[in-house]
Amino acid sequence: MPFSFELIKKDPCTGARLGKMVTPHGPIDTPAFMPVGTQGTVKSMRPEDIEKCGAQIILGNTYHLYLRPGHETVRKLGGLHTFMNWPGPILTDSGGFQVYSLSALRKIGPDGVMFQSHIDGSRHFLNPQKAIEIQEALGSDIMMCLDECTPYPATLQQTRDSMALSVKWAKQCKEARTTPDQALFGIIQGGTYMDLRRQALEQTVPIGFDGYALGGVSVGEPKEIMYAITDEITPLLPSDKPRYLMGVGMPADIVYAVSCGIDMFDCVIPTRSARHGLLFTNSEKIVIKNARWREDEHPLDETCDCYTCKNYSRGYLRHLYVAGEILAMILNTIHNIRHYMLLMDKIRTAISENRFLEFKKDFFNKMR
Numbered sequence: 001m002p003f004s005f006e007l008i009k010k011d012p013c014t015g016a017r018l019g020k021m022v023t024p025h026g027p028i029d030t031p032a033f034m035p036v037g038t039q040g041t042v043k044s045m046r047p048e049d050i051e052k053c054g055a056q057i058i059l060g061n062t063y064h065l066y067l068r069p070g071h072e073t074v075r076k077l078g079g080l081h082t083f084m085n086w087p088g089p090i091l092t093d094s095g096g097f098q099v100y101s102l103s104a105l106r107k108i109g110p111d112g113v114m115f116q117s118h119i120d121g122s123r124h125f126l127n128p129q130k131a132i133e134i135q136e137a138l139g140s141d142i143m144m145c146l147d148e149c150t151p152y153p154a155t156l157q158q159t160r161d162s163m164a165l166s167v168k169w170a171k172q173c174k175e176a177r178t179t180p181d182q183a184l185f186g187i188i189q190g191g192t193y194m195d196l197r198r199q200a201l202e203q204t205v206p207i208g209f210d211g212y213a214l215g216g217v218s219v220g221e222p223k224e225i226m227y228a229i230t231d232e233i234t235p236l237l238p239s240d241k242p243r244y245l246m247g248v249g250m251p252a253d254i255v256y257a258v259s260c261g262i263d264m265f266d267c268v269i270p271t272r273s274a275r276h277g278l279l280f281t282n283s284e285k286i287v288i289k290n291a292r293w294r295e296d297e298h299p300l301d302e303t304c305d306c307y308t309c310k311n312y313s314r315g316y317l318r319h320l321y322v323a324g325e326i327l328a329m330i331l332n333t334i335h336n337i338r339h340y341m342l343l344m345d346k347i348r349t350a351i352s353e354n355r356f357l358e359f360k361k362d363f364f365n366k367m368r
Helices: 047-052 062-067 071-076 080-084 096-101 128-138 156-176 194-207 223-236 251-260 269-275 307-311 314-322 326-352 356-367
Strands: 004-010 017-023 026-030 032-035 058-061 090-093 106-109 112-116 123-126 142-144 183-188 211-214 243-245 264-267 278-280 285-287
Touching (some): 032 058, 032 326, 062 071, 062 123, 071 128, 123 128, 128 142, 223 251, 251 326, 251 356, 278 326, 307 326, 326 356
Parallel strands (some): 058 090, 090 142, 183 211, 243 264
Antiparallel strands (some): 106 112, 112 123
């Protein structure tokens, strides 16, 4: 089926929204969180485990899959869904964040980015046309426009130039698109300058995309600024299109952004934290290596229904982590991903029952 988005319900007291996206590889209930599978895998997770945790969509990365194994290899092997044996929807980032994060290895020009591979030092040129070509070869359900992720801090002029380049590239991405079944999202940049954010929105929305993302947040700016951008700009985005806050993922940030009207999230926090022994529960964050868990016979979270919590104690999980066992990363990741999926379930239920404001207040009260 072609891509579509239905806005099902709006919360009466906040900007929170309940919706459903339809893609060629299945539906997605929103608000939704996307586990990050940068290189065609969510680290330490089998696809069936991701599905059992409740994830409906995952994220892959254009830059990394272009360098290794190569988008033509993925195409020849059936596209990214077949290649990685994931039956559900996939969103692919354009590589714009890597343009930002690998600043020592790239040079940005008006027509694209020349960069050195972080793998072997080989030189490559990424422009809007190439970003779309790669994503079409991967066969993702949702493609992202190539953009320049503005760093923090940046001067007004630097940010204005960066924003203008992202708008220019968005137009070129739209023109380069050849596969109508793959959705294409535009990205609103503008750094920490609200006027530039509004200008970016006013120039990007008329191009006509299937959804819109707020980019260039969670790149080092104070959280209050990220919240202010989300609060002010999200309501200005088209209400009949999905709204995506890129790279944001602490649970509190998700709850706040949902209240502003955001529908989609991605972040490496749940998987990366799991590999480093930081586990999320409904009562506290658990650093599993700490000695206090050595003889603890309880599950990580009594309220969690994941495979890890049903079968293993904190004491055993601490033993695995301290011993450096691979199983530690697997079980920890299963739990963190399921914790996030349960959070999204609770958010959607609260919106459907007209009590999201109460849910939000209770959530933040428990953090105090």
